[in-house]
Amino acid sequence: xxxxxxxxxxxxxxxxxxxxxxxxxxxxxxxxxxxxxxxxxxxxxxxxxxxxxxxxxxxxxxxxxxxxxxxxxxxxxxxxxxxxxxxxxxxxxxxxxxxxxxxxxxxxxxxxxxxxxxxxxx
Amino acid sequence: xxxxxxxxxxxxxxxxxxxxxxxxxxxxxxxxxxxxxxxxxxxxxxxxxxxxxxxxxxxxxxxxxxxxxxxxxxxxxxxxxxxxxxxxxxxxxxxxxxxxxxxxxxxxxxxxxxxxxxxxxxxxxxxxxxxxxxxxxxxxxxxxxxxxxxxxxxxxxxxxxxxxxxxxxxxxxxxxxxxxxxxxxxxxxxxxxxxxxxxxxxxxxxxxxxxxxxxxxxxxxxxxxxxxxxxxxxxxxxxxxxxxxxx
Numbered sequence: 131x132x133x134x135x136x137x138x139x140x141x142x143x144x145x146x147x148x149x150x151x152x153x154x155x156x157x158x159x160x161x162x163x164x165x166x167x168x169x170x171x172x173x174x175x176x177x178x179x180x181x182x183x184x185x186x187x188x189x190x191x192x193x194x195x196x197x198x199x200x201x202x203x204x205x206x207x208x209x210x211x212x213x214x215x216x217x218x219x220x221x222x223x224x225x226x227x228x229x230x231x232x233x234x235x236x237x238x239x240x241x242x243x244x245x246x247x248x249x250x251x252x
Numbered sequence: 253x254x255x256x257x258x259x260x261x262x263x264x265x266x267x268x269x270x271x272x273x274x275x276x277x278x279x280x281x282x283x284x285x286x287x288x289x290x291x292x293x294x295x296x297x298x299x300x301x302x303x304x305x306x307x308x309x310x311x312x313x314x315x316x317x318x319x320x321x322x323x324x325x326x327x328x329x330x331x332x333x334x335x336x337x338x339x340x341x342x343x344x345x346x347x348x349x350x351x352x353x354x355x356x357x358x359x360x361x362x363x364x365x366x367x368x369x370x371x372x373x374x375x376x377x378x379x380x381x382x383x384x385x386x387x388x389x390x391x392x393x394x395x396x397x398x399x400x401x402x403x404x405x406x407x408x409x410x411x412x413x414x415x416x417x418x419x420x421x422x423x424x425x426x427x428x429x430x431x432x433x434x435x436x437x438x439x440x441x442x443x444x445x446x447x448x449x450x451x452x453x454x455x456x457x458x459x460x461x462x463x464x465x466x467x468x469x470x471x472x473x474x475x476x477x478x479x480x481x482x483x484x485x486x487x488x489x490x491x492x493x494x495x496x497x498x499x
Contacts (some may be wrong), residue, residue: 140339157366164414165416166417167416180493181417181490182417182490182494182497184495185396185413185416185417186393186497186498187493188394189394189395189413189498192394199281199394200386201364201392201412204362206364207368207370207390207415207423208364208390208412208415209412209415209416210412210413210416246453
């Protein structure tokens with residue numbers, strides 16, 4: 131996943147995703163496959179959120195490659211089933227990898243030297 | 253041999269070649285864009301553009317040959333294009349589109365037939381309207397929308413996005429709305445208005461009634477069956493909300 135903006139005042143995935151996006155991803159990591167309504171029902175317990183907002187967020191996450199989507203026939207007709215494309219750890223590792231690559235690409239030797247010193251101290 | 257001479261004669265004119273090349277290029281571009289993820293209305297415009305642009309060179313060729321054979325004296329390319337080829341293209345494209353565009357959707361890999369309780373609901377109400385039950389399909393698209401064709405094989409299409417966010421009653425309201433369009437043989441579907449004006453079938457379908465009157469009638473039908481306007485109103489609100497949030 132492309133990393134273009136990190137909010138350094140936040141921690142974990144909240145530094146990368148909006149609060150609602152982060153909550154949606156946490157739910158998908160917890161429960162592997164979910165419908166839009168199921169995610170909405172879980173989120174509604176803790177915050178006021180519209181079903182349409184959840185649907186839009188899931189579509190955005192799908193466009194960004196973070197979730198996959200399949201159409202499945204079931205009770206009540208055809209619905210999308212969403213699932214996370216990577217585990218939480220896998221996602222975080224990818225973010226770190228992309229971020230470090232961007233830093234090296236932007237700052238070149240300064241960034242490389244920093245990482246060398248930082249990791250050699252450990 | 254005469255046919256080859258006719259073709260050679262047609263292609264001898266740089267203007268004919270230029271017009272045909274531009275038209276076929278436009279057909280190719282429209283087709284390429286058609287295969288991408290564009291909104292439904294754009295898809296329809298592209299489908300008609302593709303068909304018209306494909307037909308135009310042949311219409312121009314045929315009419316040039318007719319002109320030469322029958323001695324109409326329409327040697328001017330401007331006359332041939334604007335008085336004969338373009339109108340003929342529009343008529344032929346409308347006819348082909350009328351028949352073929354719905355097949356784009358029913359035969360597409362992104363649509364699948366809906367069965368079960370929703371189809372039974374549609375079947376019941378189609379019978380009350382003394383209308384053949386239209387096909388009911390879902391379209392693989394996260395945006396909520398619905399449309400129908402009242403053509404050779406009437407069909408109603410609901411996006412999976414719509415099935416995801418609307419309640420059972422709201423979906424039924426939408427289905428009733430679309431069924432009303434089909435039963436009343438309303439506009440081909442919610443086409444871009446410029447295509448409606450160009451198509452000769454706008455005089456046959458929904459004769460004398462404007463698109464907004466058709467919409468009111470369809471809304472009224474859904475409300476009368478459900479005994480309330482609230483489900484359709486709620487469905488429209490959610491669709492609008494999605495559209496605003498998605499940007």
